[in-house]
Amino acid sequence: METLVTAIAFILAFTFGACIGSFLNVVVYRIPAGISLIHPPSRCPKCGHPLGVTENVPVFGWLWLKGRCRWCKTKISSRYPIVEAVTGIIFMLVFWRFAYSIETIGYCAFLSWLLSLSLIDLDTMTLPAPLTKSGLVLGLLFQVVWGWQLAQGKGIANQLMFGIGGAVLGIWLWEIIALLGSIMLGQQAMGDADGKLMATIGAWIGWKYVLVSSFVACGLGAVIGGGAIALGILGKKQPMPFGPFLALGGALSLFCGDAIINGYVNTFFRF
Structure with missing residues (x-):
């Protein structure tokens, strides 16, 4: 039972970290450009179409779209899911080191x-x-x-x-x-x-x-x-x-x- 609880905790740490990683992608793109972090919502940088709920899912959204915008088919950089996954791994490592x-x-x-x-x-x-x-x-x-x-x-x-x-x-x-x-x-x-x-x-x-x-x-x-x-x-x-x-x-x-x-x-x- 304890092993199951620990495994769930690590999965939650990764999931939360991946969500934070999705926001970090926004920070990395928008702060140097002087764009608000809040508005407009996430969108395709080429055609400007807002991303839907499923498209915004960390890591899996990019895989589901096969690395391209659903609307204009512009290629989406693989760095986005990589940053999300790396952030998730970082959160798992922090949890492993410092626990609750x-x-x-x-x-x-x-x-x-x-x-x-x-x-x-x-x-x-x-x-x-x-x-x-x-x-x-x-x-x-x-x-x-x-x-x-x-x-x-x-x-x-x-x-x-x-x-x-x-x-x-x-x-x-x-x-x-x-x-x-x-x-x-x-x-x-x-x-x-x-x-x-x-x-x-x-x-x-x-x-x-x-x-x-x-x-x-x-x-x-x-x-x-x-x-x-x-x-x-x-x-x-x-x-x-x-x-x-x-x-x-x-x-x-x-x-x-x-x-x-x-x-x-x-x-x-x-x-």
Whole structure:
């Protein structure tokens, strides 16, 4: 019986996550374009025909339509169902890691913000301020709620300082990295929004994981960026969106930050 209940909980987590992923597709498309998230309702970008209820079903709606608009037969990008499915999987992983807790709700929101920002950065080379600012505020509110659950008044103060400290370290650290990178490369190395994204990450997971996230992001950026240059995909001075690396660093820190820290300490500081 317990196994059945757990299986149903995972299915519900995936379903809810896929629905949120459908909304994230709207966020990723409309915020950079300056379009309202509420009006008009979802529609075909080519012919403008509103999507019906069955067409709006996450993942399965796209499969049912065979990847084309029902009315004008324009091809619909496969990224839409992929984002929905990935968000569903993310929600399942969060539930698997944090079970029935306030952390599950908060971290599902946190990772949804990171996914949206990553996709927008890949599309437009920008990290919209409305998303980084709202993510930062929501992260601090999450710390307040979590602190109240832990120890009411004293817990709120501790967790709020935890979030503020992470946000401050995040933006300061990336301002320093951006300055050093610009000096070494002789051109702007990082956008200002990267520091704001790291501040958002810090508000959610604290100063310690800001360091882990930065380490992971720099490592992945160096390897993937260097590989892209070697393969001729990127030019030596061609800009590359760094938000996805920061987001991935934040996500990995959330799930296995302690393991990364312990592995680093055991590797380089064993006496």
